[in-house]
Amino acid sequence: MLVGWKPDRESDIPLHYQISRHIRNKITCGDWPVGTKIPSQRWLADEFGVNRSTIVMALDELTADGLLHGNRGGGTVVTGLCDHPGSPPPPDWISYVNSGVQSSNIPTVQEINRAEFRPDVIRLGTGELAPELLPQEAMRTVLQALSSETMPLGYAEPKGSASLRQFISQHVETYGIRAAPSSILIVSGALQALHLISIGLLHRGSTIFLEKPSYLYSIPIFHSAGMKLTGIPMDRHGIQAALIPKYRKQYNGALLYTIPSFHNPTGTVMSRERREQLMQVCHYEGLPLIEDDVYRDLWIDEPSPLPLKAADSSGIVLYLGSLSKTVSPGLRIGWIIGPEPVVDRLADIKMQTDYGASSLSQAVVEKWLSSGLYQQHMENLRQQLRHRRTIAVKALEQFLGDYADWEVPKGGFYIWVRLKRELPLKALFAAALKAGILLNPGHLYEGENNRHIRISYAFASLEDLETGIFRLSVLIKDMSNHFETNKSEE
């Protein structure tokens, strides 16, 4: 928020006065309009490197002047300007902020997004490759190679670079998907694919079927576009396809969203038989599918069964891929494969919202796919993930064996740890963050879930993985005992 500015300790002007003046400036110049919730006292004290009492003095002064008001929840809000009596009030930005069509991210996700950039935190749940797993060397080689070529610097074609689509077509053919480049749309990551689908193919009030739990519950995309999510239970073979006709009758879903390989958050791989059954049921029901296959290439023990799209003889599947989980999320490159009118429609919407993906990123991805670097990198990455998985499972067994159980995933990033008894996960999340551990609690992926924690072995360092799981186990034990005691006291 205020990053960068610090009070001057050499100055004769008292610290608290420097701070109140700085904040006053923020308010009068409109950076903090009326209604802004200002950061906590603790945060401000850290940021400015002063005692909390100094912050209190500064804020008291501004409150006395009518610029700030402390509210019940303990927060402090900008309430006035007072500086130019008679001049018209500035625009009420906060009411604008509150009236947009798009929902805010769910609070826990916002908190995670922020905490991820605190250097002191152990990120036990983060769904991305650790910095040391990202292919710096290979990326240098790619940039080096590109620097002697002609770069595509102009606006791109609506569906994205034709040559990249050609390589993606070849790439997906290695696992049985036959797609002409004209059926492929390049997007800025698989998340954007979902956003485009939500505003391009569905009317408000539609229902989306999905696995319960699912990654999709953690992002408000479909909700914002006025759609409902209806979860269908999973077993160890994946979504229970046999239940779909019943759900269809009851909720009239318009689409089914599924993550068949290394499911987020459970790690489940849908079996071959289940895939066949799912395709049959959806075909029979005329229910189109979105197959989110961003983790496919992250197998550790053995490749997943072929994608649903490979068995799609009637154009019922929209297929999503991405390089975010395998090569680099920073590239922001993914793809949608589907029937041409659908791909054309989504391409038109992409043009309307951002005129296409970065052509630099597209050129880089083309090099990755065309040079053999990708295969090489994946082999190495699989080794590393295998090792990380071993370490994580060992730590879990050692520290949490008595309190939780889990299935060892065959690939992907996630272990879906199931607590033997329910705990208030919001409280656990907060306590863990205090103890320097960032968790992805189950309720992100399934409304009322107070029983699961998503552990990722992809992000934290090996040491942090062990330390983090140990510290987490202490918190869980404490909390379990606490509840035990409370119960027996009742």
Added chain:
Amino acid sequence: MLVGWKPDRESDIPLHYQISRHIRNKITCGDWPVGTKIPSQRWLADEFGVNRSTIVMALDELTADGLLHGNRGGGTVVTGLCDHPGSPPPPDWISYVNSGVQSSNIPTVQEINRAEFRPDVIRLGTGELAPELLPQEAMRTVLQALSSETMPLGYAEPKGSASLRQFISQHVETYGIRAAPSSILIVSGALQALHLISIGLLHRGSTIFLEKPSYLYSIPIFHSAGMKLTGIPMDRHGIQAALIPKYRKQYNGALLYTIPSFHNPTGTVMSRERREQLMQVCHYEGLPLIEDDVYRDLWIDEPSPLPLKAADSSGIVLYLGSLSKTVSPGLRIGWIIGPEPVVDRLADIKMQTDYGASSLSQAVVEKWLSSGLYQQHMENLRQQLRHRRTIAVKALEQFLGDYADWEVPKGGFYIWVRLKRELPLKALFAAALKAGILLNPGHLYEGENNRHIRISYAFASLEDLETGIFRLSVLIKDMSNHFETNKSEE
């Protein structure tokens, strides 16, 4: 659509049969679901390199089999499968395509988007730098430099790279804008900024004020989000700010969108006095502004007056910048500067829709801004644009002087050519495209405009600029005479 495939001329199988089989495959595998409009006979003949009569034979066969149906408008539509009697029908994708919340691009824009990738067309209206104006050399230098550094390959911070925001803060300070990095959001181009604003700050039914004509009329972003656009007339000093209170009373606009420097499409630069008046009126009315300043640095004769944002003492302006018009649209990097709660809200929405801009593009832009390359490139670019403007104006005077007039712009890309008499511009657009010239007609930027054509001197080669304007003049003369004759015959 079918790009890539060609019939095999060596084969014994007749060409028309190869073609009908190929299309049949497209239909049965779901690439072309029921309802798909297939490409025109002419297009198919060109694409497959056969005579039109061969296409007619192939399509007749498919029509006889019930797979295609010719409709009145002359188009041909996929109507059936027939292959698997008894099997359930595939999903009706066309109804999905038609039910999305987001509108389609307006047809002329879709046609332009497609025609832009035809190599034989002279693009007289295109609002981007010609390939030879894009800084290939400098970009190579940048990539070379980056290839020896550590790249940010992970997911980025919600507001974008902190160091890039620092450089943008310094960059905009050179024209009077004081913005802390915390008030800056990196976006994937200015168009995305508008998309985020449309879904993040406004409720359905809001009214946006804007110049009439305006770029904003050519993109359906606000319309799709359920908002109305209300145009306010311009004069040669820019939007007529004095009219705003009246409009406010009548339409209760929620925001005013303006392009004060080198306005798209008119090329107008808002005068200093008009800027002051506009800021006063908006301040008094409590009406926030979006200042779209993507053309600012493209001055040819002299820099524009300082941006509105530089005189914004109460946080009333959301400021948009971009490198698309100056360095490279393919980078897809722009920025929003505004009050922190607004920027925070838009950052949260950006995270929800695409997890941030390409970090590769961000790293490249940082190098551009931090190395002095940007200033160097701009000086060179201004020379080139000056020369191009001269050539374009000369050709207009020579060929269209009797039929049209215009103001010579002081920078930017566009000459807003005003025909001395109205002509049916949709017909002119079609005739021009037949003659190999792609136009941006006035009605893209202002509903009923049949009087203006946006000519860009930035894109076509010097030779094409002259040829294109000449050919256009022939069409305009023909059409004018035709109308003259028709009139006198009445």
